[in-house]
Amino acid sequence: MKVRIALTYIMTLAGFIVLTGCSDSQPPQKPAHVVITDSWTKATAEGGKGVAYVTLVNEGTEPDRLISVAAQGAQMAEVHNHIQDGNVMRMISVPALEIPASGTLTFEPGGLHIMLMGLEKPLSAGDTLHITLQFQKTGLVGTEAKVLTMDEVLERAN
Numbered sequence: 001m002k003v004r005i006a007l008t009y010i011m012t013l014a015g016f017i018v019l020t021g022c023s024d025s026q027p028p029q030k031p032a033h034v035v036i037t038d039s040w041t042k043a044t045a046e047g048g049k050g051v052a053y054v055t056l057v058n059e060g061t062e063p064d065r066l067i068s069v070a071a072q073g074a075q076m077a078e079v080h081n082h083i084q085d086g087n088v089m090r091m092i093s094v095p096a097l098e099i100p101a102s103g104t105l106t107f108e109p110g111g112l113h114i115m116l117m118g119l120e121k122p123l124s125a126g127d128t129l130h131i132t133l134q135f136q137k138t139g140l141v142g143t144e145a146k147v148l149t150m151d152e153v154l155e156r157a158n
């Protein structure tokens with residue numbers, strides 16, 4: 001009888017160890033790797049200011065950070081967001097933006113956007129604008145943003 005109890009005990013213990021072993025096995029870890037799956041900007045009548053949007057997908061299992069942005073033909077580019085300030089929407093500068101592990105961030109009108117300043121010439125519909133994004137872990141990633149007409153911008157929203 002005693003042997004049997006001891007045996008049951010050992011088998012229970014064995015089962016416990018197997019279960020623990022199972023819960024320890026995690027999905028494979030992948031380093032942060034951000035890709036740009038979409039990018040676009042609005043045509044402008046003149047140089048100066050513009051706005052561009054990107055969709056960022058982190059294919060890694062660790063977060064990454066967007067630390068700087070540059071656009072061809074623009075003296076300066078910054079990541080901005082909109083915040084509700086009373087009943088007014090205000091833009092704020094976002095110096096570093098976290099892209100969560102396995103997460104997607106979609107820049108869109110009324111939300112996150114890339115502010116283009118000091119554009120040397122207007123952005124013409126049909127052209128592309130070269131934008132470079134720098135991430136802490138992924139490094140530099142470039143994209144050709146399509147320059148859309150106002151009609152195309154409205155179509156996207158639907």
Ligand SMILES: [Cu+2]
Binds near residue numbers: 080114
């Ligand atoms: Cu802005």
